[in-house]
Amino acid sequence: MGQAGRVTTAPPLSPTPRSTVRRGATRARTDRAELYAVLDAGLVGHLAVVLDGAPLVLPTGYGRRGDTLYLHGSTGAASLRAAAGGARVCFTVTHVDGVVYARSAFHHSVNYRCAVVHGVLTPVTDPAERLLGLEALTEQLAPGSWSAARRPDRKELAATAVLALDLAEASVKVRTGPPGDDDADLDRSTWAGVLPLRTVPGEPEPCPLLPAGAQVPARVRNRVLRRLSPSA
């Protein structure tokens, strides 16, 4: 989503008590460009709401424009209805970048990038902004599809809630590198290191209803996933 051009001008993250990373504070990143990079590299985040006093966390797509994250859902979904009433939410995007094998069970870990956003969901009512939000959501999931596919019609728009989440209160944690084994374990013969993981696209599977010989467009065939954080 073009975050590279924003790296030098993005304001820093300004942590509040809630978005201050306490555990593993050395893994906290404070650059707003890191937040954008983690969000922009994802397909699905996890939205947590409180429903009847209990937490509920479900995966959902999203899109970003500047410092606004857009979510959407059916106007009939209970979780979104609850969240859209001004209740507080937490939205987390996580990339698992590798398994960290250590010489001790205790120091096994995961290399990851994780963005956590706290805020309230605001229903977007302005028709133009609703379309911009849906464009961001579509392009996050499937770059190029907003131009290629039919845009939402009146009926679809009526059935879709578009919700905005401000990125003001957010934190980013990143772990990279080898295991942090204890010195006393370094003589063990146990292998230690990182098994890097990445998400890769397979062969596109055309819809059975496509005409024979329909070409897979470059936006699908050449898609690249899981862009790394600029500072990774």
Added chain:
Amino acid sequence: MGQAGRVTTAPPLSPTPRSTVRRGATRARTDRAELYAVLDAGLVGHLAVVLDGAPLVLPTGYGRRGDTLYLHGSTGAASLRAAAGGARVCFTVTHVDGVVYARSAFHHSVNYRCAVVHGVLTPVTDPAERLLGLEALTEQLAPGSWSAARRPDRKELAATAVLALDLAEASVKVRTGPPGDDDADLDRSTWAGVLPLRTVPGEPEPCPLLPAGAQVPARVRNRVLRRLSPSA
């Protein structure tokens, strides 16, 4: 985690009102083996708790033994301390299996498998069960590491909270297959279909402190990730 042998004998999921899938009920699966399969294929889940009235969702590792899910964390982590006090939690594991490109923006979607567990975290205090829980956690993240690596010592055990989550109240949703476009859009020239995604390991990166020539063990080199659900 050997779920294949359990498929025929596992009891069905018994949904409560909270774990009954409402949106997209045709995507709900009701076989307990599906729950095991989705959980066993994952590395990291998202744990949601309510902290000071607001939801908080963070990624965390886990391990399964039968109908118990084990989580762990530092005894100093505020989110785990809150959840371990008998408060309700929600734990969700999601696999993104593909991007669904449709002829309309509205019908774009994601192929996925998702397990959602509701319950309370119970601190595990029995020393033997604590070790079994840590073994399950370690093996979920790094199969073979519990045997190969040094086991937790007294100090490490004292610093680690092991928590159990019963799998009694859980739901599973799975989406597979091509887009569900409207008939009126089938004449469009827009490409439609699925771009399958999978997580693959890269070349193992040995710890710089390993002796020269240390061999990468088969448990790391030959690791296979993201096993598909048996019914996918």
